[in-house]
Amino acid sequence: MTVSGVALLSICTLLGVFLGDLLGIALGVKANVGGVGIAMMFLIAARLWLVRRGLLSHGLKTGVEFWGSFYIPIVVAMAAQQNVVAAAKGGPIVVIAGIGAVAVCFAMVALIGRLSGRVETMDEIEAREALEATVPHFKSGRIG
Amino acid sequence: MTMISHILAANSLLTAFAAVGILMWVSGAISKYLTFGRIHGSAIAIMLGLVLAFFGGIATGGEKGVADLPALTGIGLMGGAMLRDFAIVATAFEVDVVHARKAGAIGAVALGLGTVVPFILGVFVAAAFGYTDAISMTTIGAGAVTYIVGPVTGAAIGASSPVIALSIATGVFKAVIVMIGTPFVAKMIGLNNPRSAMVFGGLMGTVSGVSGGLAATDRRLVPYGALTATFHTGLGCLVAPSILYFAVRAITGG
Numbered sequence: 386m387t388v389s390g391v392a393l394l395s396i397c398t399l400l401g402v403f404l405g406d407l408l409g410i411a412l413g414v415k416a417n418v419g420g421v422g423i424a425m426m427f428l429i430a431a432r433l434w435l436v437r438r439g440l441l442s443h444g445l446k447t448g449v450e451f452w453g454s455f456y457i458p459i460v461v462a463m464a465a466q467q468n469v470v471a472a473a474k475g476g477p478i479v480v481i482a483g484i485g486a487v488a489v490c491f492a493m494v495a496l497i498g499r500l501s502g503r504v505e506t507m508d509e510i511e512a513r514e515a516l517e518a519t520v521p522h523f524k525s526g527r528i529g
Numbered sequence: 530m531t532m533i534s535h536i537l538a539a540n541s542l543l544t545a546f547a548a549v550g551i552l553m554w555v556s557g558a559i560s561k562y563l564t565f566g567r568i569h570g571s572a573i574a575i576m577l578g579l580v581l582a583f584f585g586g587i588a589t590g591g592e593k594g595v596a597d598l599p600a601l602t603g604i605g606l607m608g609g610a611m612l613r614d615f616a617i618v619a620t621a622f623e624v625d626v627v628h629a630r631k632a633g634a635i636g637a638v639a640l641g642l643g644t645v646v647p648f649i650l651g652v653f654v655a656a657a658f659g660y661t662d663a664i665s666m667t668t669i670g671a672g673a674v675t676y677i678v679g680p681v682t683g684a685a686i687g688a689s690s691p692v693i694a695l696s697i698a699t700g701v702f703k704a705v706i707v708m709i710g711t712p713f714v715a716k717m718i719g720l721n722n723p724r725s726a727m728v729f730g731g732l733m734g735t736v737s738g739v740s741g742g743l744a745a746t747d748r749r750l751v752p753y754g755a756l757t758a759t760f761h762t763g764l765g766c767l768v769a770p771s772i773l774y775f776a777v778r779a780i781t782g783g
Contacts, residue, residue, distance in 0.1 A: 398618045405685070412775070421614050421681055422767025425621035432622055446622075453619035455612075456677075457571045458549045462608030463680055464578035464701075465549075466596035467694035470586035478669070478695060482654040483702035486647035486673040487710065490732045493642060495718035497635070497732075498725045506721040511749075 390448020397427040534600050541603030548601060552577055568708050569741040575676065575701050579694065592690055610684050617677060621763055635724065636757045639731030644765050647673040647734075648773055651699065663778040665692045670777070671769040672696025675735045676704060678765030685770035704738035711742030720746060723753040730754035734761035 401424020428449070435441040537544045556574035560566060564573075582594025591597030596605035606612070651673030655666045668688040672679030672695065679696030682688075688696075711720070711729075719725050720743075730739045730753065739758040743750045 394615065394619050394622075398615050401618065402614065408771070420685065420770075421617055422763055422771075424614070424618040425763045425766070428618055428621045449619050449622045451619075452616050453622055456616035456620055457574070458546075458553060459608055459613050459616045460677060460680075461552060461571075461574045461578045462545060462549050462604045463613055464575045464608070464694075464697050465552075465582045465585070466594040466604050466608050467579065467582050467697060468586060468592045468690035469579050469583040469594060469694045469698075473583060478654055478658045479698045479702050481657075482651045482669065482673045482699045483706060485650050485654060486699075486703050487706045487733075489646055489650055490643060491710070491714050491718055493646065494639075494720065494725065494729050494732055497639065497728050498719040508721070510723075 386442075387444045387448040387451075389442070390445040390450075391452070392448075393431060393445065394428065394449050394452060397431060398424045400424065400427055537600040538602065541601075542606055543603070544600060545603030545607040548604065549607065552581075567741070567745055568705060569738075572701055572704050572708065572738070572741070575697070576705075579698055579701070582694070613681070613684075617681065617762070617766065620759070623759065636727045636731050636760075639728040640757060640760055640764055643732035643734050643761060644674055644768060645773070646732075647703075648769065652777060660692075661781065663774065663781045664688050666781065667769065667774045667777045668692050668696045669699065670773070671765065672699035673703065674700070674765045674769060675762055676700025677762045678769050681766045682769040682774070686774055700735065704735040704741075707733050707735060707738030708741035708745070712745045715746040720750070723750065726750040726753035727757045730757035731761065734758055734765070736762070 401422075402420040404423050405420020432441070435445070553570065553574045556577055557570040559573050560568055560570035585595035585598060585601075586592070589597040593605060595601045596608075648670040651670035652666045654673075655669035660666050660669065664683075664686050665688060667686060668679060668683035669692065671682035676697050677700070679700050680693050683693040683696055715721070718729075720729055726743060729743070733739050733742070733754075736755060736758045739754045740751050743754045
């Protein structure tokens with residue numbers, strides 16, 4: 386049933402938000418601490434458990450995945466209701482933080498790549514796989 | 530005319546679905562025909578959303594963007610905390626633990642760095658622009674991680690709407706630069722194999738940015754980058770409003 390997926394998702398989200406609030410109180414802040422992240426971990430655990438028991442039905446999957454596919458439209462709606470007029474006054478901060486973050490991350494991709502040594506490029510992998518694919522063809526005669 | 534606006538207002542959530550749907554459809558067309566797929570439709574849709582919120586704010590003088598227009602109050606519900614958390618949690622369902630292991634240690638390192646480094650940078654930029662309270666600094670820092678982590682963090686720790694809007698805009702801007710810039714720097718940063726694509730996905734984070742950027746570089750790399758990038762939002766939503774917020778608060782003292 387589709388509703389079981391929606392219910393599972395609701396239970397995980399509610400539990401996560403609840404624990405996030407509890408964690409916030411325990412840490413002495415008026416905030417939800419990592420509620421969404423905790424809920425995500427519940428959902429991943431629930432999925433693993435269901436798969437192992439063979440209980441992951443098509444309907445259940447549909448119920449969860451529908452909402453998963455909905456998150457970009459929801460983010461669009463979220464963007465459309467922000468106080469952008471006030472934010473526009475802080476304009477350059479967006480450009481500087483955005484460009485800075487990307488530049489630093491690009492540099493780190495290069496750095497990690499250099500530090501971890503050479504690996505096969507995509508072209509080399511495809512060349513090798515193409516070669517491997519042709520070899521057994523010569524060895525084994527086609528049966529049937 | 531009054532009848533139409535009455536129907537729209539009475540079915541506000543349905544109106545919101547329709548409005549956002551049309552907006553996404555238009556954005557998809559812009560992405561396809563004006564940018565030739567270089568900029569992802571979703572990033573364009575979010576930018577258009579921010580632009581509409583700007584004009585909505587000017588037209589109504591309110592603080593809630595287009596949600597202040599009577600016919601579009603449903604946008605407030607659709608993009609509100611409840612459905613937003615619900616939908617973001619749902620995306621975790623697609624995370625395959627078996628695939629996660631494949632990304633391995635290097636993916637985890639990239640993910641960790643990809644969350645912390647942009648965050649720190651964002652916090653410093655926020656500080657440079659005169660934001661001194663831990664909540665605003667954390668929210669803007671989280672926006673430099675991704676445009677999802679920013680508002681989720683801001684809502685969790687109680688940031689103001691202008692600050693949340695800034696953090697969304699920062700994240701979207703980052704995604705757009707990743708999409709446009711990746712093909713140009715691909716050679717320089719060694720983006721030609723699955724492993725570097727996984728590192729790239731973990732560091733850059735934004736799924737739309739990563740998949741758009743990698744698609745423009747080399748289509749075969751997309752799944753590897755997307756694999757690590759999908760963990761980015763979850764990790765960010767977990768650590769930004771908790772550990773990272775406490776770290777900022779401890780340093781700034783409030």
